[in-house]
Amino acid sequence: MTPPAWWRTDPTEPFVLGPRVMPGRIWTASGCFGYGLSAHDVTAPGGRTPYTGLGAVVTKTVTPTPRGGNPMPRLAELPTGALNSIGLENVGLDAFLADTLPELERRGVPTVVSLAATQPQEFGSMCQRLAAVAAGFDHWHGVELNLSCPNVAEGGHDFGSDPVTVAACVAAARPHLPDRALLAKITPNVARIAPLALAAQEAGVDAVSAINTVVGLEVDLTTGRPVLPRRFGGYSGPGILPIALAKVDELVSSGVTTVGVGGISTGDDALRFFALGVVSVQVGTALMRDPMAAAGIAAELTPAVR
Amino acid sequence: MHHEPQRPAGVCCTGRVTANAAVSTGLIRLDLELEMPAEFLPGQFAMLNPQPGSAAFVFNRPFSIYGIDGQAVSFLYRIVGRGTAAMGELVGEDRVGFMGPLGRPFPVREDDRPALLLGGGVGLPPVAAWLERWGRDGDLACFGARDGGDAPWQLLDARWGVSVDEVAGVPENRTAFHGRVTALGADRVAGVKGPGLVLACGPVPLLKAARDLARDIAWECWLSLEEHMGCGYGVCKGCVVPVRVDGPDDRTWRNATCCDEGPVFAAADIAWERYALPSVPEPGPGTMEAKP
Numbered sequence: 326m327t328p329p330a331w332w333r334t335d336p337t338e339p340f341v342l343g344p345r346v347m348p349g350r351i352w353t354a355s356g357c358f359g360y361g362l363s364a365h366d367v368t369a370p371g372g373r374t375p376y377t378g379l380g381a382v383v384t385k386t387v388t389p390t391p392r393g394g395n396p397m398p399r400l401a402e403l404p405t406g407a408l409n410s411i412g413l414e415n416v417g418l419d420a421f422l423a424d425t426l427p428e429l430e431r432r433g434v435p436t437v438v439s440l441a442a443t444q445p446q447e448f449g450s451m452c453q454r455l456a457a458v459a460a461g462f463d464h465w466h467g468v469e470l471n472l473s474c475p476n477v478a479e480g481g482h483d484f485g486s487d488p489v490t491v492a493a494c495v496a497a498a499r500p501h502l503p504d505r506a507l508l509a510k511i512t513p514n515v516a517r518i519a520p521l522a523l524a525a526q527e528a529g530v531d532a533v534s535a536i537n538t539v540v541g542l543e544v545d546l547t548t549g550r551p552v553l554p555r556r557f558g559g560y561s562g563p564g565i566l567p568i569a570l571a572k573v574d575e576l577v578s579s580g581v582t583t584v585g586v587g588g589i590s591t592g593d594d595a596l597r598f599f600a601l602g603v604v605s606v607q608v609g610t611a612l613m614r615d616p617m618a619a620a621g622i623a624a625e626l627t628p629a630v631r
Numbered sequence: 632m633h634h635e636p637q638r639p640a641g642v643c644c645t646g647r648v649t650a651n652a653a654v655s656t657g658l659i660r661l662d663l664e665l666e667m668p669a670e671f672l673p674g675q676f677a678m679l680n681p682q683p684g685s686a687a688f689v690f691n692r693p694f695s696i697y698g699i700d701g702q703a704v705s706f707l708y709r710i711v712g713r714g715t716a717a718m719g720e721l722v723g724e725d726r727v728g729f730m731g732p733l734g735r736p737f738p739v740r741e742d743d744r745p746a747l748l749l750g751g752g753v754g755l756p757p758v759a760a761w762l763e764r765w766g767r768d769g770d771l772a773c774f775g776a777r778d779g780g781d782a783p784w785q786l787l788d789a790r791w792g793v794s795v796d797e798v799a800g801v802p803e804n805r806t807a808f809h810g811r812v813t814a815l816g817a818d819r820v821a822g823v824k825g826p827g828l829v830l831a832c833g834p835v836p837l838l839k840a841a842r843d844l845a846r847d848i849a850w851e852c853w854l855s856l857e858e859h860m861g862c863g864y865g866v867c868k869g870c871v872v873p874v875r876v877d878g879p880d881d882r883t884w885r886n887a888t889c890c891d892e893g894p895v896f897a898a899a900d901i902a903w904e905r906y907a908l909p910s911v912p913e914p915g916p917g918t919m920e921a922k923p
Contacts, residue, residue, distance in 0.1 A: 359866035363891065366640040367730070367864075370666050375643075385866075393886050400690075400861045400869035407689045407861070414868045414886060562689050590686065613862040614680065614691055616730070617643050 328626065332596060336626045337378040342582075342604060343531025345466050345506040348435045349380025351595065351623040354586050354609030355439035355469060355510065356411070357561075360384050360425045364616040365432060375616040378623030379435060380605060383534075384425075386439040386471045389447055391417035401543045401552045406562025406588070407610055408541050410553045413441060418451055422458045430462045437508070440498075441471040445490060449497030456501045467506030470494055472525075473513075473537035485512050488524035495528035508584060510534040513565075518572045519579040532582040532604060536569045562610040563588050570597055577602040590618060592625035636739050638732070639670035641864070645683050645726040646704065651718070654783035655776070656800070657709050658753065661694075661718065663727055665702040670732065672739070673760035674832075674855050674895045677704070677731025678863035681717040684728075688714060693860045693890070695832065696732060697756035698763065704729070707783070709753050733863050735895050737830050737853055740765035744827040747850065749816050749841050751775040751833025755783070757855045757895075758830055762790065771819045775812025775837065782807070792819055813840035817847075826850045829898075832857070835907045842898040852898035858889040865891030872896065873905035 336350035353361070361382035364375040376382075394414025401408040416425065421438075429436045440451050448470055459465045472485030472494055484490045495509055509525040511518060513536035522533040538559025543552045551557075569587025576583045585598030590611035598606045611618035646663030654660045661679075678691035692714040697705040710719050721727065737757060740746075748758040748770065755774055762772050773792045776782035779800030782793050793801075794808040794815040801807045808815040812833070820827075825848060831841035832855035845852030861869035871886035872893060884902035887893065 357866060363865040364641075367643050368640065369643045385868075394868060394871065397871060398859065398869075399871070400859070400867065402689050405686075405689075409861075409867070409869065411868045414871070563686050610689065613867050614689060615643070615728070616862075616864060616866075 328592070329596065332599070332626070333628075334599070335628055336380070336605075337623055340604065342467070342506045344504050345531075347380055347466055347506065347605070349378060349623065350605035351379060351619055351626070352381040352383055352437070352584070352605055352607045353379065353612055353619050354607035355383040355471060356385055357609040357612045358382055358616075358619075360421070361429055361434050361436060362425070362432070367616055369617050373617065373620060373624070375620050376434060377620040378627060379619055380623075381435045381437045381466055382429070383437045383469050383607060384439050385415055386413055386441045387415050387418050387421045388413060388441050389418050389451060391415065391420065396554045398552060398554070401558070403543060403560075403562075403564070405564030406560055407613070408543050408553065408558040408560050409538070410555050410558040418454065422454065426459055426462070426465065430459070430464050433464055436465050437467045437469050437506070438465065439469045439471050439510070442494075443484075445493035445497050447497075448494045449501065452498040452501035456505075465505065467508060467531075468498060468502060469508040469510050469534055470498060470530075471510050471537075473511050486515050486521065488520050491521050492524040492528040495525050495530050499529035506531045508532045508534050510537050510586070512537055513568060513572050513587075514540050517575070519575050519581065522576050522581040522583075523579060526581055532584050533576060534584040534586055534607065535576055536565070536572050536587045539565050539568060561588070563590055566594060566597070570601065573598060573603060574601050589622070592622050595622050595626060636672060636736065638675070638736070639672065641731060641733060642667050642669045643730045646729045648721045648723055648725045648727060649703070650723075651721045654707070654786060656780040657777070658707050658781065658783050659709070659719065660697070660783075660786075661706045661708060661721070661727075663704050663729065665704055665729055668701045669699055669704065671696045671699045671760075672732070672736035673764050674737035674757045675732035675734050676863070676894060677706070677729055677733060678860070679706070679718070680728030681714060681721060683726055687717070690861050691728060691730065691863060692718075693733075693863050695753070695756040695855065696760065698760060699732075707753055707756050730863065734890055735893055737761050737855065737895050738828070745823055745825065746770045746828045746830060747816050747820050748772040749775070749812055749829065749831035749833065749837065751812055751837040752777070752781070754832030754834070754837070754855065754857065755786070757832045759786070761830055766790070769823070771816065771823070773812050773816045773819065775815070775833065779807060811840060812837060813844050816841070817844050820844075820848060828853065831855070838898075839903070842903075845898060853895055854898050854901070856889055856894045856896060858894065860890050863890045873902035874900045875902050
């Protein structure tokens with residue numbers, strides 16, 4: 326690609342986000358790169374690795390206790406994206422703190438930990454435990470509160486779509502993270518996204534990550550029934566790029582510090598978000614096809630490599 | 632007790648098509664020359680993208696590795712969907728996205744126990760690669776095809792017994808067992824001094840029959856599962872298989888990621904009562920079935 330004249334930022338240079346200096350502006354999105362350890366032995370021509378130039382790996386979302394996730398099938402490939410219904414399968418906070426996070430630290434992987442819970446106060450207790458275990462970790466840079474996963478139906482409603490609840494989650498987490506970045510990932514499945522983001526910002530996040538997946542459904546024409554056992558899933562990939570850009574534009578225009586996510590698979594896609602004023606971007610579904618996708622975008626947008 | 636070998640490091644690159652030709656009425660062999668050398672252990676697989684650099688496919692497609700020699704790698708596939716249809720269009724010099732080797736391999740040969748190898752259709756590569764790497768006199772290799780035309784005869788030397796569901800198309804100079812490949816395996820293994828190893832790859836009915844055969848003759852059994860996958864390297868959790876657990880709590884099973892914790896599993900580890908169950912959603916009020 327030939328980068329446009331207005332682009333003068335080196336996305337692999339550190340930048341300040343709240344109380345933290347983040348190592349770079351190209352991140353992996355939660356749920357799309359596991360816990361950040363699955364590709365540690367992968368190399369590409371020229372000795373490149375999936376971690377070259379990354380600003381952060383946002384981990385797969387961790388919940389207070391382990392979750393087994395949803396029944397198969399969990400994925401459907403569509404012409405312009407993917408529909409998933411994984412169900413927040415994860416190892417749980419105990420195993421994550423005992424095994425995964427220390428391994429990420431040992432390997433020097435810049436890490437943002439994604440957390441989910443079903444009650445606002447749980448975010449506080451999870452962050453408290455995280456901060457106690459990882460206080461001395463150099464490569465743990467922050468927390469992203471997953472306030473928008475549409476797959477988990479506990480309680481029968483999406484509690485991340487209510488500004489008051491969003492603020493309560495952030496307020497519970499913030500006091501435990503005085504020297505780490507705090508982000509909230511919010512749902513796009515609302516008419517206006519800015520009120521949610523402003524509630525999060527006023528309650529103390531350093532940035533809002535937007536967007537998470539868009540609710541979708543695919544029908545199997547051979548059976549006449551939805552492909553996914555839970556009918557609905559989260560739609561991601563290139564097809565949601567314009568939706569993400571519109572939501573991000575609404576946020577930035579409202580004065581929200583924003584991390585852009587949604588449909589990024591090339592350097593040009595990332596630049597579209599930077600043009601709107603985001604501080605960093607996350608690469609998601611593209612990593613499922615290519616573990617080098619985020620590192621490739623970082624290289625593409627780094628001036629010395631152009 | 633099986634000792635899992637160290638898995639070779641994965642590479643992420645493209646491969647140049649050097650051959651892409653039918654080896655039977657339904658099976659196609661794809662040969663690639665990779666940009667960089669790779670290694671593999673039998674039972675491992677790679678994720679392929681027939682149109683790298685384009686957005687045509689959101690996910691790559693998983694294929695068991697048939698063989699790797701330096702930068703030369705080969706696969707067998709059958710056209711079953713959009714991805715394999717695109718692979719069928721590949722011609723010499725086209726480039727294919729490659730990520731591999733991936734996943735848990737079959738056990739390495741560690742003792743003198745005989746092996747019964749069972750492969751069905753595109754399940755041939757993992758067991759054929761194991762036979763090539765570690766096979767010895769006394770091992771029994773069986774391949775199952777739909778009919779005589781579907782068997783890739785030139786890939787199956789004298790070590791292989793071949794079974795066919797339909798006898799049509801069996802070459803005059805070859806013989807085939809009329810029936811399931813597991814029935815052929817049971818036939819050939821009778822009288823063999825065991826216990827030994829059963830290694831199998833193929834569709835679920837074949838895997839279940841292999842499990843039952845191994846149980847009946849008290850041989851250790853390892854199965855390579857064919858699952859739809861998203862990422863292929865353990866990050867998306869889209870290809871889980873229920874496996875038994877003996878935990879301190881009441882749980883008797885958990886979801887294992889097929890691409891990373893498998894695709895090879897000990898038959899005894901799979902929670903069969905939960906595996907490959909139909910999980911189709913109930914029809915909604917708007918479906919045709921609900922209408923009078």
